Amino acid sequence: MGVSNLNPWSRIVKEAWAKAFFTAKFFCFLHVSNAYLCTFALVYGPSMLPTINLSGDFILADRLSVRFGKVGPGDIVLVRSPENPRKIITKRVVGMAGDRITFSVDPKDSSRCETVPEGHVWIAGDNIYASTDSRKFGAVPYGLLHGRVFWRIWPPEGFGSLRHVND
Secondary structure (H helix, E strand, O other): OHHHHHHHHHHHHHHHHHHHHHHHHHHHHHHHHHHHHEEEEEEOOHHHOOOOOOOOEEEEEEOHHHHOOOOOOOOEEEEEOOOOOOOEEEEEEEEOOOOEEEEOOOOOOOOEEEEOOOOEEEEEOOOHHHOOOHHHHOOEEHHHEEEEEEEEEEOHHHOEEOOOOOO
16 A cells, blocks of 8 residues: 555656756756846936937847957947946947047036056947946946847837947
């Protein structure tokens, strides 16, 4: 009586183990994809108008480009904020290491010129009047880049590529 009662439980345990293992593999795949391949993000705010909507866009960002140094001027990137490390901001790369950047801190001020140091990038929002960017906090270390934005998923009317939109 004891051995025959274990047989149904054995099948249930095997099936539960198989489903749990499949679920664990699925979550591992999601983690690796999000951390090393590409990530989804909701980006919003006035600093990237008109490229990114004020109310927010759901975008897809490629993480491999940053890891392999394939980010260049004109690319929209996700960056860990130098001012608030808990925040990820979206900006456009304007200059790379060694580039000489001329910018105006305040429209009433005269322009300033700065050279981007080695291992850094110069980032700026498309809407210069409502953007906190490298004009305020200087060149950003390349290590703070999290991904290169390449696709807008939402809203549907904006669905498509975001590579070099303003070029």
